[in-house]
Amino acid sequence: MRYRTLGSTGILVSEVGFGAWGIGGRTAGNTSYGDTDDTQSLAALRKAFECGMTFFDTSGAYGDGHSEELIGRAFAGRRQDVVIATKAGYDNWTRPPDFSPQAIERSAEASLRRLGTDYLDVLQLHNPPSEVLAAGDVREAVERLVAAGKVRTWGISAKSPQMALEALQQAQTPLIQANFNMMDVRALTSGLLDEVAGRGTAFIARTPLCFGFLSGTIDRRTVFLAGDHRGAWPCTQLDNWIDGASDLLAAVKASPGREGVLVALRFCLSFPAVSTTIPGILRQAEAETNALAGSLGPLPPGAVEAVLAINRNREFFAAPVRAS
Numbered sequence: 001m002r003y004r005t006l007g008s009t010g011i012l013v014s015e016v017g018f019g020a021w022g023i024g025g026r027t028a029g030n031t032s033y034g035d036t037d038d039t040q041s042l043a044a045l046r047k048a049f050e051c052g053m054t055f056f057d058t059s060g061a062y063g064d065g066h067s068e069e070l071i072g073r074a075f076a077g078r079r080q081d082v083v084i085a086t087k088a089g090y091d092n093w094t095r096p097p098d099f100s101p102q103a104i105e106r107s108a109e110a111s112l113r114r115l116g117t118d119y120l121d122v123l124q125l126h127n128p129p130s131e132v133l134a135a136g137d138v139r140e141a142v143e144r145l146v147a148a149g150k151v152r153t154w155g156i157s158a159k160s161p162q163m164a165l166e167a168l169q170q171a172q173t174p175l176i177q178a179n180f181n182m183m184d185v186r187a188l189t190s191g192l193l194d195e196v197a198g199r200g201t202a203f204i205a206r207t208p209l210c211f212g213f214l215s216g217t218i219d220r221r222t223v224f225l226a227g228d229h230r231g232a233w234p235c236t237q238l239d240n241w242i243d244g245a246s247d248l249l250a251a252v253k254a255s256p257g258r259e260g261v262l263v264a265l266r267f268c269l270s271f272p273a274v275s276t277t278i279p280g281i282l283r284q285a286e287a288e289t290n291a292l293a294g295s296l297g298p299l300p301p302g303a304v305e306a307v308l309a310i311n312r313n314r315e316f317f318a319a320p321v322r323a324s
Helices: 038-050 062-075 101-115 128-135 136-147 161-173 192-199 233-251 256-268 284-296 301-310
Strands: 004-005 012-014 055-059 083-088 118-128 152-159 176-179 200-205 274-279
Touching: 038 062, 038 284, 055 274, 062 101, 083 101, 101 118, 101 136, 118 136, 128 161, 136 152, 152 161, 152 200, 161 176, 161 192, 176 192, 192 200, 192 233, 233 256, 233 301, 256 284, 256 301
Parallel strands: 055 083, 083 118, 118 152, 152 176, 176 200, 200 274
Antiparallel strands: 004 012
């Protein structure tokens, strides 16, 4: 595993981190990846750490706090060895978000309890609208948590790359998170990656496998579990991603499965502005494969250009992109 610094925060993280939305388990509606097994989730967390992953990204909304509880259990006694990022704004997906200063502080305290720790490495505002970022009291609430030693640094997990760019320019945050993968290069084309590089801002690349489609193993026969958010996407979008993944993997000469996963992660790591990328992980085998990408380095420039060339001539979204 290789390591990078989170922007100018001084916090060192693994190039490949652990996206912990899925391990939270099933939540109301199509807002998760379906039912999970805690024993399996804990084993995946510990295997990821054994393989060199030190960065774990979660939220109080993931499993209504259950994802945080599992991370706390997995790393009890070795808290100093991992970097934990969580989010404030949503407590669960059934209620509207609350970005009031009081709610942000309550959310941070609840996360601390569930994680079994006295500090958060990163606290991100979870998909905040622009009017929230314009309110000075929100930033003051986060900075109070930093001053109290309860949060090391803060950032914004944005709904889209364009919103991430606007949020970065508006809020001057030291860290930003947004979608970036071989079928979603908006972070590059919008100028977001240039902006974070110029500012020394940390950038967390979310959905590097495009919800698993870039593995190349999802096809038109795939049936998603009850509660899996992918089952709620329009068929036109699912078909677009299935076909797109096939074409992209062929362009970089990667087979579906393990090889496809490695190529997709290495694509994200081919951009120095990316501090870390956080594939969702549910099982030990996934942790091992994803971690391997962190030791292989960036893709060859020719492969990166092949991906970008396809994106210049193809639209991979038949519907608005959802955020996690």
